[in-house]
Amino acid sequence: MDISSIAAAASVNAAAKVQTEASVRVLKxxxxxxxxxxxxxxxxxxxxxxxxxxxxxAAGGVVDTWA
Structure with missing residues (x-):
C-alpha cells in the first residue's frame, strides 16, 4: 500500500465522519x-x-334506601 492510497483512505474516512456528524445534527x-x-x-x-x-x-346516582 502506498502513501497516496493511505492518504486517500484517511480523507474519505474524515469526509464520512463529517457527513455523519452533520446528519446527526440535522436529525436532532x-x-x-x-x-x-x-x-x-x-x-x-x-x-x-x-x-x-x-x-x-347518572345511573347509580339515586339509592333507594326503602327497598
Missing amino acids: MALDMQGDSVLQLLEALPVPAQQAPVVGS
Missing part, C-alpha cells in the same frame, strides 16, 4: 422542531372543565 434539529410543534398543538387543545357529577343525574 428536526426532532426538536417536531417536539416544539407537538407542544404547540397540545397547548392549543381546549381544556375540558372538570365538573363534579350531579347526584341523581
Whole structure:
C-alpha cells in the first residue's frame, strides 16, 4: 500500500465522519422542531372543565334506601 492510497483512505474516512456528524445534527434539529410543534398543538387543545357529577343525574346516582 502506498502513501497516496493511505492518504486517500484517511480523507474519505474524515469526509464520512463529517457527513455523519452533520446528519446527526440535522436529525436532532428536526426532532426538536417536531417536539416544539407537538407542544404547540397540545397547548392549543381546549381544556375540558372538570365538573363534579350531579347526584341523581347518572345511573347509580339515586339509592333507594326503602327497598
